[in-house]
Amino acid sequence: GQNIDQPTEMTATEGAIVQINCTYQTSGFNGLFWYQQHAGEAPTFLSYNVLDGLEEKGRFSSFLSRSKGYSYLLLKELQMKDSASYLCAVKGSNYQLIWGAGTKLIIKP
Amino acid sequence: IAGITQAPTSQILAAGRRMTLRCTQDMRHNAMYWYRQDLGLGLRLIHYSNTAGTTGKGEVPDGYSVSRANTDDFPLTLASAVPSQTSVYFCASSPGGENTEAFFGQGTRLTVV
Numbered sequence: 001g002q003n004i005d006q007p008t009e010m011t012a013t014e015g016a017i018v019q020i021n022c023t024y025q026t027s028g029f030n031g032l033f034w035y036q037q038h039a040g041e042a043p044t045f046l047s048y049n050v051l052d053g054l055e056e057k058g059r060f061s062s063f064l065s066r067s068k069g070y071s072y073l074l075l076k077e078l079q080m081k082d083s084a085s086y087l088c089a090v091k092g093s094n095y096q097l098i099w100g101a102g103t104k105l106i107i108k109p
Numbered sequence: 110i111a112g113i114t115q116a117p118t119s120q121i122l123a124a125g126r127r128m129t130l131r132c133t134q135d136m137r138h139n140a141m142y143w144y145r146q147d148l149g150l151g152l153r154l155i156h157y158s159n160t161a162g163t164t165g166k167g168e169v170p171d172g173y174s175v176s177r178a179n180t181d182d183f184p185l186t187l188a189s190a191v192p193s194q195t196s197v198y199f200c201a202s203s204p205g206g207e208n209t210e211a212f213f214g215q216g217t218r219l220t221v222v
Binding site for chain 1: 153
């Protein structure tokens with residue numbers, strides 16, 4: 001079967017760094033996406049990885065290891081507005097996205 | 110407008126009734142998708158369309174139908190609603206291709222009673 005695993009919830013402090021992990025088992029791999037979703041809102045795109053390594057975009061970075069079926073999203077200099085759910089999604093062999101259940105990130109002052 | 114629009118924003122529906130959720134995009138994207146999002150579960154694909162005139166079944170298609178008469182519109186119909194279809198429904202679109210992101214509408218919160 002196909003599976004995407006993420007922690008259900010994480011808590012971090014404003015100004016700190018947090019790493020959200022995602023492991024996947026899918027039939028085929030055509031890229032991994034991270035999305036942010038604030039409560040009651042639509043998901044919005046954060047990052048895309050298809051090759052191994054780190055992609056940096058301002059305060060957010062995403063890492064991929066295809067051999068390990070593993071990715072993480074790194075958020076630096078946390079702000080209160082970063083409180084949201086972070087969704088990991090893999091594009092499988094049929095080019096459709098398979099979604100994890102999301103990680104709810106709570107930022108405390 | 111720019112982007113993808115869904116209607117209605119929310120709806121309470123009696124079981125057994127027919128309902129169409131509307132989705133329109135003005136980005137000329139080839140691919141469109143309907144997902145449902147339930148607490149504790151990831152987004153689950155209901156139906157998709159890779160290009161106007163074609164549709165395909167996703168992970169949870171039963172009880173739903175779609176059509177794609179043109180590039181912009183991708184309505185989702187519940188023929189006879191049941192309480193298990195209570196969910197938040199998201200429509201999304203993407204240009205198509207391997208690394209293109211999906212853009213989401215604001216969602217429709219549907220409650221079937």
